Amino acid sequence: MAVHDKYQSPLTSRYASKEMAYNFSDDKRFSTWRQLWTNLAIAEKQLGLNDITDEAIEQMKANIFNIDYDIAAEEEKKRRHDVMAHVHTFGLVAPAAAPIIHLGATSCYVTDNGDLIIIKDAYDIIIKKLAKVIDILSKFAEEYRALPTLGFTHFQPAQLVTVGKRATLWIQELLWDLRNFERARDDLKMRGVKGTTGTQASFMALFSGDHDKVEELDQLVTELSGFKEAYPVCGQTYARKIDIDIIHPLSGFGASAHKIATDIRLLANLKEIEEPFEKDQIGSSAMAYKRNPMRSERVCSLSRHLMILINDALQTSAVQWFERTLDDSANRRISLPEAFLTTDIVLTTLQNIFEGMVVYPKVIERRILQELPFMATENVIMAMVKKGGDRQECHEEIRVLSHEAAYVVKMQGGENDLIERIKNTKYFEPIWADLPTLLDPSTFTGRAPEQVDSFLLKHVKPALAPYADAIKDDTKAELSV
Numbered sequence: 496m497a498v499h500d501k502y503q504s505p506l507t508s509r510y511a512s513k514e515m516a517y518n519f520s521d522d523k524r525f526s527t528w529r530q531l532w533t534n535l536a537i538a539e540k541q542l543g544l545n546d547i548t549d550e551a552i553e554q555m556k557a558n559i560f561n562i563d564y565d566i567a568a569e570e571e572k573k574r575r576h577d578v579m580a581h582v583h584t585f586g587l588v589a590p591a592a593a594p595i596i597h598l599g600a601t602s603c604y605v606t607d608n609g610d611l612i613i614i615k616d617a618y619d620i621i622i623k624k625l626a627k628v629i630d631i632l633s634k635f636a637e638e639y640r641a642l643p644t645l646g647f648t649h650f651q652p653a654q655l656v657t658v659g660k661r662a663t664l665w666i667q668e669l670l671w672d673l674r675n676f677e678r679a680r681d682d683l684k685m686r687g688v689k690g691t692t693g694t695q696a697s698f699m700a701l702f703s704g705d706h707d708k709v710e711e712l713d714q715l716v717t718e719l720s721g722f723k724e725a726y727p728v729c730g731q732t733y734a735r736k737i738d739i740d741i742i743h744p745l746s747g748f749g750a751s752a753h754k755i756a757t758d759i760r761l762l763a764n765l766k767e768i769e770e771p772f773e774k775d776q777i778g779s780s781a782m783a784y785k786r787n788p789m790r791s792e793r794v795c796s797l798s799r800h801l802m803i804l805i806n807d808a809l810q811t812s813a814v815q816w817f818e819r820t821l822d823d824s825a826n827r828r829i830s831l832p833e834a835f836l837t838t839d840i841v842l843t844t845l846q847n848i849f850e851g852m853v854v855y856p857k858v859i860e861r862r863i864l865q866e867l868p869f870m871a872t873e874n875v876i877m878a879m880v881k882k883g884g885d886r887q888e889c890h891e892e893i894r895v896l897s898h899e900a901a902y903v904v905k906m907q908g909g910e911n912d913l914i915e916r917i918k919n920t921k922y923f924e925p926i927w928a929d930l931p932t933l934l935d936p937s938t939f940t941g942r943a944p945e946q947v948d949s950f951l952l953k954h955v956k957p958a959l960a961p962y963a964d965a966i967k968d969d970t971k972a973e974l975s976v
Contacts (some may be wrong), residue, residue, distance in 0.1 A: 506836040509975065510797075515839035518617050519832040521564065527612050528578075528605040529559045529585055532596050534719040535688065539598060541715065542708050544701065547595050554589035555596070561588050578602040599698045601691040603819075607733050608686050610831065612720060614741055617835040618680035624842040625676060625748075626962035629669050631849040633955050636662035640947040643936035644767065644859045645866055652866045655936055658768075658854060660943035663950050665758070668751040670958050675744035682740060686733040687713045687725030692818045730818030738808040738827065745834045749801030752841045756794035759848065763788040766858045771851030790848050790974070794841055801837045804830050846972035863936050865904075868913035872897060874933045875917065875926065882925040892922050 507516045517523055533555040540547040563584060570580035578597075586593030597604070640659035645652055688709075690697045695709050702708040717725045726733055762768040763786075770790045807830035811823045872893050879889045900913035914930065917923045926933070959966060 504833075506833060506840065510840040510843075511836045512839055512843055514620055515617065515836055518613060518620065519836065522560070522562070523613060524609060525562050525567075525581055526560050527609045528581055529555065529562075531605050531608055531612075531716075531720060532582075532585065532600075533559065534716050535598065535600060535604070536592065536595060538712050538715040538719060539595075539701070542702065542712055544595075544598075547598075548591060551589065551592035551595060555585070555592045558585065558588040563587070576602075578605060581605075599690070599701045600688065601697075601731065603686065603732050604688060608720060610827075611683055611685055611722075611733070614831065614835070615680060615683050615721070618676060618683075621835065621838050621842060622673065622676045622680065623962055623965035624839065624846070625669065625673050626959050626965055627968070628842055628846050628849065629666055629673065629955065630959055630966045631846060632662055632666050632669070633951055633959075635659070635849060635852060636666060636947055637951060639854060641937065641940075641944040642854070642856060642859070643863060643940050645862050650761070654870065654941075655863065655867075655939040657940050657943040657947070658859070659947045660940075661758075663947055665751075665755045666955060667950070668754065669748075670954065672744065672748040672751050673958060675747060679740055679744045683722070683737075685717045685720055685722040685725040686729055688716050689713070689725075689729050692731055693729045732815075732819045732823070735808070735812040735815050735823055735827075738831065739805070739812055742805050742808045742830065742834045745838045746802045746805040748838060749798040749841070752845060753795050753798035753802070755845070756791040756798070756848075759791045759852075760788045760795070763791070765862065767855055767862070769853045769855070770848045771853070790844055794844050794848075797837050797841050797844075801834065801841065804834045804837075843972050844974065847974055850971055860936075865911050867934060867936060867939070868900065868911050869897060870939060871934050872913075875923070878926045878929055878933055879923065884925070889922075892920065893917075896920065 507519075533552065536547050536552055536555060540552065566587065567580050567584040570583050571577050574580055574583075579602075582597050586596055589596070636659040638659070639662070640657060642658045643655045644658050644661065646654050646656040646661075688698060689695055695713070698709045698712060699706070702712070713725055717723070726737075759768060759770060763770065769786065770788050772786050807826055811826050811830075814820070815823060875893060876886060876889045880886050896913055896916045900911055900916060903909040904911050914934065917930070918927055932938070
């Protein structure tokens with residue numbers, strides 16, 4: 496069937512990185528199954544099952560990636576069981592191992608353990624990407640640490656901040672996401688070799704009732720598969736509550752990304768900051784002048800999807816009966832890959848935005864000057880009092896002038912002329928010479944520049960230290976579309 500003859504998920508066909516798309520591919524999934532079967536055979540042989548030969552293990556090792564999908568599909572059509580279809584397909588290329596592949600195991604030995612390996616690898620991918628994104632945004636914060644900009648509360652003008660200080664608010668949320676990603680990855684354990692309902696009965700039969708050997712088998716397979724320990728007890732599957740722990744940090748990151756991208760979209764509307772806009776990029780098919788923040792809009796769109804995926808994990812965990820029910824399977828085939836694929840795409844898009852984000856200081860300055868005169872009124876009053884003025888009298892004078900200037904702005908569409916009114920009012924003559932100092936935007940930003948410096952040094956630098964190699968990679972994030 497041609498590629499355009501059937502639906503394809505845009506997560507893989509349109510957006511995802513090759514690295515993450517491969518991680519959830521059939522090649523990765525089924526080669527992981529084969530590696531797990533090989534690990535099981537190695538451990539069983541090591542613990543005394545003499546029916547497993549060196550030749551069998553060598554054939555298994557040699558054919559981890561030699562997967563005939565046509566044969567597997569035919570076997571699954573005949574047997575209506577995907578795991579057994581792949582057991583038989585593996586046995587065809589490793590005939591010496593055919594009698595012992597999957598020995599003592601249940602389907603969840605490969606499906607659940609395989610999922611946990613793939614999820615652990617997926618977290619490794621996105622943790623490095625998130626560290627890179629934080630590093631790029633930190634350089635932006637450092638560059639603009641002292642550039643004053645209008646603060647907004649309720650999206651109404653508020654006290655000045657700096658462009659860099661605002662970026663630290665974004666970085667702080669991403670640092671929390673990095674912490675949560677690390678925790679989720681490091682908390683992952685292996686299901687191990689537990690048998691059909693988690694009692695290890697089949698392995699007790701294999702090892703003639705030797706409890707110590709069965710426990711040793713569980714630990715040995717766990718270590719061969721890249722984990723330090725297995726979950727101590729389980730039913731047929733690992734508890735689906737683990738999927739909540741896996742997806743929750745990703746959905747939380749979706750909230751962070753949506754907030755950041757929304758801020759950028761609003762700043763783009765104000766023409767203060769813009770995401771990259773390529774030379775031949777078209778903003779609108781009709782309005783040729785438009786420069787739409789499509790990257791940030793994409794982040795918001797995908798983040799909304801990412802945020803709701805936690806509900807799948809919650810619902811699935813809640814409805815599992817006793818040792819397991821199969822109504823988890825189809826849902827997890829969608830929700831788990833989509834959570835990581837979407838996170839990967841959002842991270843790539845954020846990196847692309849931050850690498851090319853443009854700041855327009857003159858636009859920012861103009862907006863400050865429109866609002867700063869009102870913010871400076873308290874400074875004007877204090878300066879007048881220092882020159883011997885009466886605080887209450889000064890307050891009334893500045894109140895009247897402020898309302899007159901506001902009328903010009905709101906009713907006549909004019910510029911804020913409060914400062915000119917102060918300069919033309921004899922009462923304020925004692926501080927006319929001080930007005931430039933009183934209106935210097937940098938005096939309204941408090942400790943914002945120093946806060947940026949301290950935050951980057953004390954919090955960002957230590958958090959990113961383990962990912963120095965990933966950060967050094969200067970490969971730019973390119974979007975496929």
